[in-house]
Amino acid sequence: MLLHEFVKERRKTAGLTQPELAAKAGVGLRFLRDLEQGKESLRLDKVNQVLQLFGYRVGPLPINRNELLQ
Numbered sequence: 407m408l409l410h411e412f413v414k415e416r417r418k419t420a421g422l423t424q425p426e427l428a429a430k431a432g433v434g435l436r437f438l439r440d441l442e443q444g445k446e447s448l449r450l451d452k453v454n455q456v457l458q459l460f461g462y463r464v465g466p467l468p469i470n471r472n473e474l475l476q
Contacts, residue, residue, distance in 0.1 A: 409453070410441060410443060413438075413456060414442045424439060427459070431456045431458075431459055432455055433452050437449075438456065441453065
């Protein structure tokens with residue numbers, strides 16, 4: 407599941423509108439909309455502000471180097 411799908415799904419499961427989630431996370435509504443639409447360049451600190459409400463955060467994951475070579 408992609409990040410934008412995850413955030414949108416969690417928001418809906420929590421019964422929150424975009425303005426409500428933005429306010430609770432302390433981010434702007436425009437930022438949250440960009441996040442849910444899959445914008446590729448977003449501030450990581452703000453992404454983590456949103457994810458923190460659901461008990462998550464963005465972090466490094468190992469990459470299978472063989473997949474990079476294909």
